[in-house]
Each structure stands twice: as structure tokens, then as C-alpha cells.
Amino acid sequence: MKKIILHIFMVILLLAISVSSGMATIKKPSYWPTQGWKTASPESQGMDSYLLIEMLDTILKKGLRVESVLIIRNGYMVLDAYSYPYSPKVPHHIDACTQSITAALIGVAIDDGHIRDVNQPLLDFFPGRVIKNIDTHKRALKLENLLTMTSGFECSDPFLYLQSGMMNMILDANLRMSADWTQYIIDLPMAEAPGTRYRYCNYDPFLLSAIIQAKTGLNARAFAEKHLFDPLGITDIGWGSNPQGITLGYGELFMRPQDMAKIGFLYLHKGIWDGKQIISSRWIKASTKKHIDTKLLPGYGYHWWVVSPGIYASAGNKGQFIMVAPEKNIVAVFTGRLSPEEFFIPLDFMQSYILTAVKTEGPLRSNPEGEKLLISKSKKWQNTEPAERKNK
Secondary structure, three states: OHHHHHHHHHHHHHHHHHHHOOOOOOOOOOOOHHHOOOEOOOHHHOEOHHHHHHHHHHHHHHOOOEEEEEEEEOOEEEEEEEOOOOOOOOOEEOOOHHHHHHHHHHHHHHHOOOOOOOOOEHHHHOOOOOOOOOOHHHHHOEHHHHHOOOOOEOOOOOHHHOOOOOOHHHHOHHHHHOOOHHHHHHOOOEOOOOOOOOOOOOHHHHHHHHHHHHHHOOOHHHHHHHHHHHHHOOOOOEEOEOOOOOEOOOOOEEEOHHHHHHHHHHHHOOOEEOOEEOOOHHHHHHHOOOOEOOOOOOEEOOOOEEEEOOEEEEEEOOOEEEEEEHHHOEEEEEEEOOOHHHOOHHHHHHHHHHHHHEOOOOOOOOOHHHHHHHHHHHHHHHHOOHHHHOOO
16 A cells, blocks of 8 residues: 555656646636547647657557547547447447536536535435434534535545445445435434544435436436437447436446546536536536545545646546546547456556657657657557567
8 A cells, every 4th residue: 555655756846847748828728628629649739749659659568458548638539449349339348437427417516506515514405304313413413514525424435445335335235225315325324423524325326316306307317318418429339227227426427438538628618618608617617626645646625536737637446547647638538348456547647758858839840760660559459459469
């Protein structure tokens, strides 16, 4: 664990140094990718192709189970690479990145007046229920505590153990046998006062989904399709529900990497999409700033990680990432099946290759050889199985 913590510290330091020299200003996009992303060469967007080639080579040589890498700069897709058998058309399980989507929907519900604000007590959302273990801690529990993983519930799923308890919601026999998951969770005893500390617990985003359904009359998936996915042109998704029809706010969302990038792009542009304010800029700002310290990264917002002063990320088990670097006008997406020890590799690559590849705000001199080689490497990665790559 000490080795992992030291590694994280070095990643954070390097990211902070890199971002401090950021140069780009976020401008209104020349188009909106509702119908799909426009592609461009890295050099045309001020990036060095050879560093991106080196990144793909590192993935290939080390046999890392990174399954896709997508980079958007200035609104243009400069890299969209997939490991066999994945492709741009295949939705990927985004694991806990799902929670960032759930939090976004809470923001929309507040914007639309379905929910008052983040200070609303949890017990207000479930009137008429007989709730067990009510004490001063449970009475003090607010919506914001669910958004920041500081609910204080008795929950055996701390993120400190690198998500080894991630299946808690599925494997909890008492929960599975319960006819009402929401009742089961709000009946839980409190381990500590809300807001005391960050503690990874899937119960929190599940309750957010239950609240969305209770206050809007739509489950989170239907609410997302109407207010978030449809406006962004996100159509090919899958999102599981529990036996009572409540969308699983903590996970089980399948989405194509190009659509994951749309979520990052929406946040990059402060909630605006094609002239419409999909999510208020206030919510974007609140979601991506530090609310609580954590053991693994500098801070945690509303189900978004604060990686450094200029980078925030949505992160999921096994290496699912949506990373946003506003100062360099970049959104980067990774999906994969990385081991716990490899989990932070996408953050490494963000600094070592992606941000370092940014050389200017404007275009670089054309590099036909580098562009051709980058395309070749991407095709090799997608069209060959890992065992074949060593010989090609």
C-alpha cells in the first residue's frame, strides 16, 4: 500500500507541474459532436504524434489490458484506438464512472426544481416511511453527503482497499433478499457523523438514484435519456436496475468511449451543449472542486475526483477514466481491465504522454509520417490479438 501511495503522490506532482504550464483557453467549439466527433491529426491541434505513438507502444509492449484510448483536443478527436475485440461501436462497462452520471442527474433535478438543494436532509426524501436506527447522525445526513461519499452509513466498502469491496451491493445477501433496497439502506445504522470522512460506499449513489426516481417520477436511466443522453446524442447505452426497477446509480452502465468523451466535453464547457445549458455551470463547478480529503487522490467532489488544480476525473474500477484538463482543452477517455496495482496507469499516461504531447495552442507543422504511423499502430492494436502483436 505504501508503494501505491508513493506512486500516486508522484503522479499528482507531475500532473500539477504539467497543468501549471497550460496554455489553451476554452473557446466555443466550431461544432458540437451530437452526431459524432470530427477527427483531426494531432499536429493540427498542437500535439506531437510521436508521443501518442510511444504511449500505444508502451501499452502493447507491457501487455496492459487497456481496451481503448480516446483523446479530444479543441473539440477534435486526435486519437481513437481500441484493443481487439473492442471497437468504436461496442459499449463498455464504465464501472464507477456511472456515479458521475448519477451525480450529474442530481444537478439536473435541482436545476429543474425537483430537488431543493444539496442541503436537503435525506429523511425529507422518504416521507411516510418508518425508518430504523434514527439518531442525531441520521437526522443530520444531507443529500450532499451522498454526493461526496461521506454519508457515515455502516458500510463495508471503503475505496482505500482499491475497490476490493466493490461488489458489496451485489454480494450482500441481506440486501438481495430485501424486497425494498431503499428501505434496507436507510434503515442501516450510522457508523459516524455525516461528513466526517470519505468512505467509498455504493449505498450512497444507489440512494441518489432512488431519490431521482422518487422526485421526478422517472428512474435514473429514463431521466438521463430525456435530459442528458438524448441532447448529447448518446443512444447506445445499457444501464441495469434492481428488482424494484431502481436504476443502479453506482454502476452497471455500459457506454461507448466516444460517448464517455461527450460527458467530459459537457463538463469542459461548463454544462453547455449546442447553445443549451444542460447542467448549470454552478453544478459543474461544485462537482469538480474538492469537498473532502481522500487517501488516494487530493480530493473528491460530487462523484468526480480532483486530481490536481487543473485536472478532474471520473474514475471506475479496472481503469475506466474520463479525464478533463480545461487549461489544455483536453478530454481523455480510457477503458480497460487493469489490475489494482495498474489502476493509476491512465493518470500516468495523461501526464507522461497526453499532456506532454501538447506543444502549442495553435497547429504544429504537418507531420505526415507521424500521422501515418499513429494510424498504423491503432489499426494493429484493434485488428490483432495480444499474442499476435509481438510478431508484427
